[in-house]
Amino acid sequence: MVVTRMVRAGGILKLAAIIFAFLLAAYLAFQLLEVNMDFKLGNVIAVTPVRHKCGLSKACPDGHFAFKMASGAASVVGPKICLEDKLIMSGVKNNVGRGINIALVNGIKVTFYVTCVLSLSIHKKMSPAGKTGEINKTDSFDMWAGNVAPLIQFLKGIPEGTITMMASFDDPSTKLNDEARKLIADLGSTTINNLGFRDNWIFVGGKGIKTKSPFEQHIKNSADTNKYDGWPEVLEMEGCVPQRTN
Numbered sequence: 001m002v003v004t005r006m007v008r009a010g011g012i013l014k015l016a017a018i019i020f021a022f023l024l025a026a027y028l029a030f031q032l033l034e035v036n037m038d039f040k041l042g043n044v045i046a047v048t049p050v051r052h053k054c055g056l057s058k059a060c061p062d063g064h065f066a067f068k069m070a071s072g073a074a075s076v077v078g079p080k081i082c083l084e085d086k087l088i089m090s091g092v093k094n095n096v097g098r099g100i101n102i103a104l105v106n107g108i109k110v111t112f113y114v115t116c117v118l119s120l121s122i123h124k125k126m127s128p129a130g131k132t133g134e135i136n137k138t139d140s141f142d143m144w145a146g147n148v149a150p151l152i153q154f155l156k157g158i159p160e161g162t163i164t165m166m167a168s169f170d171d172p173s174t175k176l177n178d179e180a181r182k183l184i185a186d187l188g189s190t191t192i193n194n195l196g197f198r199d200n201w202i203f204v205g206g207k208g209i210k211t212k213s214p215f216e217q218h219i220k221n222s223a224d225t226n227k228y229d230g231w232p233e234v235l236e237m238e239g240c241v242p243q244r245t246n
Helices: 002-047 149-156 178-185
Strands: 064-070 080-083 086-089 099-105 111-113 119-121 135-141 163-169 200-206 216-219 236-242
Touching (some): 080 099, 080 163, 149 178, 200 236
Antiparallel strands (some): 064 080, 099 135, 099 163, 111 119, 111 236, 163 200
16 A cells, blocks of 8 residues: 555656656747847848948938038048949049049939938029939049139039039148138038138038038148148038929
8 A cells, every 4th residue: 555655656756757847848948949039130130231322320311312421531532422322522433632522413402401400491593404413513623732713613603503512632722712712602601711721621502502501511620639640530421412393
């Protein structure tokens, strides 16, 4: 009788041990599966990052053009201007030079929007030739050893409603005179009159603008703050420009 009870007790203990082992194995398997799924999901996210046009930090709204630009770095690396994921000016394209680099863009709408929700208005009197968003012309003007006259002629010939994108390289100001500075100020610049020797400067404005542009950055050449020997650090700017709707 006692032996029978001991056998039964032993069987119950074995059954309990088997059930416990099964539950433990199921728990560990579930945990391992969960960790593995998280790992695979993490890998998917890591290898498929979202990329926006011109490398912007976030996508532009529908009906807007994305742009990103940078000034030159000292006298070594030229400026870069990107519009709608297309690099339109750079040292690689061999269409930049010392001084002020300018790209003219056709047919942009009457209002600008930038990431920090600044805006300005352009009153378009006539449309420049070409399609909306088309690059009409790019050029560079040497403001150290060149002549300011070609720059003045270029600025006077910009059609109403044209967006102007400008970036400095090396020295953008030595040959600038009052007439050239006023023509650039009329495009919406607020810092052109303070632009000095080897300053860095980037700017987006427009012919016919009635307010000042929020798309402008300027850093002075100063021995106390320069990143390079004789030049300040590179400036970068990005934003979204609405397409013309008419």
